[in-house]
Amino acid sequence: MSMTMLRTTARPALVRPFAARAFYAGRPLAAANSAAAQHVEGTVNDPTTFPAPNKAHGQYHWTFERLLSAALVPLVGATAVSSANPLLDGVLCTAIVAHSHMGFDNILTDYLHPRKFPVLGRIMMWGLRLMTAGVLVGIYQFETNDIGLTELLKKMWRAHETKKPLTE
Template sequence: MNPGTVNDPTEFPPPSRTHGSYHWAFERLLAASLVPMTAAAFVTSGSSYPVLDGLLGLSLVMHSHIGFDSMVVDYVHKRKFPILGPTLTWALRSATVGVLVGVYQFNTNDIGLTELIAKVWMA
C-alpha cells in the first residue's frame, strides 16, 4: 500500500479550543455583527463615516473569505486533490487580498460603502 493515498486513515489533530469552539464563535459573531453594521450604514446615509466603512468592508470580506475557505476545505481537500486543493487555497487568499485592496480604494477614493448601501437601498 502506498503511503499518502486517498484510502489511508485520517490522522486527527490534537483538540484545540482556539481552532474549535472559539473559531466557531468568532464566525457566528462576525456573521451576526454584519446585520447591525449594515443597518447603521443605512441610518447614517449621506454622511461620511470612514470607521464604519472600514469595519463594514473588512467584516464583509472576512465573512466571505471564511465561507469560501470552508467550501474549499470541505470539497477540494488537499488529500484527495494534492495539486488543486492548495492551488485553490492560495487563489482564494490572493483574491481576498485583492478585494481588500479594492474595498480600501473604494472607501478612500470613492463614495464608500455606507453611501453605496444608501444609494442601492434608495434605487
C-alpha cells in the same frame, strides 16, 4: 420450450453479471495494488491521541464565525442610519470580506480536501487568499479615494427617482 420461459430463465443469467458489476464498489485502487501489510501502532485499548488545542481551529474558530455573522446584522443597520460614516463603512466592508473569505474557505476545505486533491486544493486556497487580498485593496481604494460602499448603495437605491447617472 416457449419463448416466455426462455426469457424468464435466461435473462437473469445474462443481466446479473453486468448489473452486479455496475454497483460493486470494490476496494480502492491503491489498496488493491499494495502488497505491504498495514501497520497499526498500539492496541485497541490504547487511547486516541488528540491534537493540541489551537485557537485557529475548533470551537474558537466556529464561535468567531458565528459572532461575525451575527454582528453583520446590526452593522448593516448602523451604517444605513449613520449616513456614510467612513469608519463604520470600513468596518462593514472588512466584516463582509472576512465573512465571505471564511465561507469560501470552508467550502474549499470540505470539497477540495488536501488528502484527495493535494495540488488543486492548495492552488484554490492560495487563489482564495490572493483574491481576498485583492478585494481588500480594492475596497481600501474605493473607501479612501471614492464615495464608499454605503454612499454608493444609497445612490443606487435612489437612481430611479432622479434619472441621473451614478457617476456624478
